[in-house]
Amino acid sequence: MLSVRGLHAYYGRAHILRDVALEVATGEVVVLLGRNGAGKSTTLKSVMGLVRPAAGEIVFEGRRIERLEPYEIAQAGLGYVPEDRRIFTDLTVDENLEVGRQPPRPGAPGWSAEKVFGLFPNLATMRERPGGRMSGGEQQMLTIGRTLMGNPACVLLDEPSEGLAPVIVDQMAAAIHELKAQGLSVLLSEQNLHFATAVSDRAYIIEKGEIRFAGTMAELAGNDAVRAQYLAV
Numbered sequence: 001m002l003s004v005r006g007l008h009a010y011y012g013r014a015h016i017l018r019d020v021a022l023e024v025a026t027g028e029v030v031v032l033l034g035r036n037g038a039g040k041s042t043t044l045k046s047v048m049g050l051v052r053p054a055a056g057e058i059v060f061e062g063r064r065i066e067r068l069e070p071y072e073i074a075q076a077g078l079g080y081v082p083e084d085r086r087i088f089t090d091l092t093v094d095e096n097l098e099v100g101r102q103p104p105r106p107g108a109p110g111w112s113a114e115k116v117f118g119l120f121p122n123l124a125t126m127r128e129r130p131g132g133r134m135s136g137g138e139q140q141m142l143t144i145g146r147t148l149m150g151n152p153a154c155v156l157l158d159e160p161s162e163g164l165a166p167v168i169v170d171q172m173a174a175a176i177h178e179l180k181a182q183g184l185s186v187l188l189s190e191q192n193l194h195f196a197t198a199v200s201d202r203a204y205i206i207e208k209g210e211i212r213f214a215g216t217m218a219e220l221a222g223n224d225a226v227r228a229q230y231l232a233v
Contacts, residue, residue, distance in 0.1 A: 001026045001154050001185045002047070002078075007056035009046045016042045018209045020056070022187075024154065029176060029186040031200040033193065033231060039209040040189035041083055044156045047187075048080045049073045061153065077105050079152030083159045083189075085143045089132030093123055096131055096142055100149035108153040109182040116145035119175055137168035144175065155179065157188035161195045173198045193231055197221065205230045 007020040017039050024030045032040050045051040047058055049070040058066040065073050074080070088096050097113050104110050117124035120141040126134065131142060140160065147155060160176075161169045169192075176199040179186055190196045196203065196217075203220050205213035207230050213220065220226065 001028070001061060002187065003057075003059040004043075004047065005057045005059075007043070007046060007058070008054045009042055009051050010054050011042075011051075016209050017046065017053075020206070020209070020211055022204050022211065022214070024185050024187050026185055027180060027183050028202065029180050029188070029200045031196040031203045032187065032189045032206055033191070033196060033203055034189075034206040035191065035231070038206045040206055041158050042209075043206065044080070044158050044187070044189055047073075048078065048156060050080075074150060074152075075102070077108055077151070077153040079147040079150055079155040081143050081147050081155065081157045081160065083162065085136075085139045087131040087134075087139050087142050087146070090130055092128050092130055093134075093142055094127045096146050097149050100146035102150040105151040105153065108151050109184055110151055111148040113145075113149070116148055119148075119178055120145060120171070122171075137164045137171075140164060140168070140172070141175075148179075152184070154185040154187065157186060159189055159191070161190065161192045169195060193227070 002024040004020060004022050007017050009017040020043055032043060034040050042051055046053050049068055053066050056066060060076060060078055065076060097116060122138060123141055123145060131139060160172050173195060176186060200217055202216050204211050212230055213226050
């Protein structure tokens with residue numbers, strides 16, 4: 001579904017990503033773990049075209065996308081949920097969802113507002129509420145829902161559990177399981193190992209812009225040294 005090879009990225013002269021490689025199979029949930037500043041968000045932004053890679057190859061459903069514009073990547077079927085949510089605060093829930101609507105996509109799950117409300121029942125009770133009058137957890141649900149309205153084949157989730165109450169984190173985990181059941185591929189960045197373990201099939205660990213570990217969640221759980229070196233606070 002998604003393959004990244006030899007990815008390098010810079011912010012100005014700062015070399016942020018160094019030879020990053022990862023892949024996500026169809027219907028798989030993969031997590032990119034690491035501490036603050038390790039390069040997780042930059043990796044997702046590079047895949048989405050928001051940071052222009054200096055070198056490397058990004059292939060999505062057999063198509064090279066590393067030189068495409070972000071809107072072209074979205075139109076190709078790759079969805080992106082940013083860490084800072086970026087909802088339209090003056091628009092209602094219904095209107096925010098409508099903004100994300102794209103035509104049905106062959107081979108990808110189809111989404112409607114009603115289907116989004118089935119995934120996030122909280123949103124169904126506030127369809128006319130402006131986005132600016134919602135809690136952080138509700139805004140996170142809305143951002144994911146808006147992305148799903150584009151009928152993506154794969155979704156990039158940047159820190160989906162960050163700053164949320166435990167009950168909302170549980171709802172997020174349930175939503176990711178449902179997305180997988182729908183056949184969606186998911187690549188998420190996370191610091192919360194417990195959350196990542198609950199939802200993911202495989203993990204990559206990034207540190208100082210380089211991939212330091214790649215394996216299943218079971219392999220990561222059995223490797224105390226790796227967890228202590230790269231994930232311990």
